[in-house]
Amino acid sequence: MNRCTLLLCAMSLAASCALAQTGPISKNLTTTDGSVVAVRSFPSNALRGTLIVQSPPEVLLDTKADRLSPGARIRGANGMLALSATLVGQTLPVMYTREPNGMLHDVWILTELEAQLIPAKPSYSK
Structure with missing residues (x-):
């Protein structure tokens, strides 16, 4: 019809x-x-850090052991989704949010320009 x-x-x-x-x-x-x-804007609860993916979902965040949540989303510098396995061993400047259980949930890899312009501390980190 x-x-x-x-x-x-x-x-x-x-x-x-x-x-x-x-x-x-x-x-x-x-x-x-x-x-x-023009740079991307991030949620107000996003924090700044340095991410090293070891063996997904295991990561180092600011040299401390951490874990990606099930269903974690990593967005590359180009804004597209990136697979954690393709990032193994790279040191990446990121913005991130956590889920209620404390695991990393949303991660944005910063471009070089964003990494320079967005302060690492104290306004974006605890």
């Missing part, structure tokens, strides 16, 4: 519009030389 296909098209369009709005949000920061650049 024609109306069923129209309904499905309308529903898929609405869903794609909703997904498009949940993309990464950026904010403008000023570098030391005065130029303005």
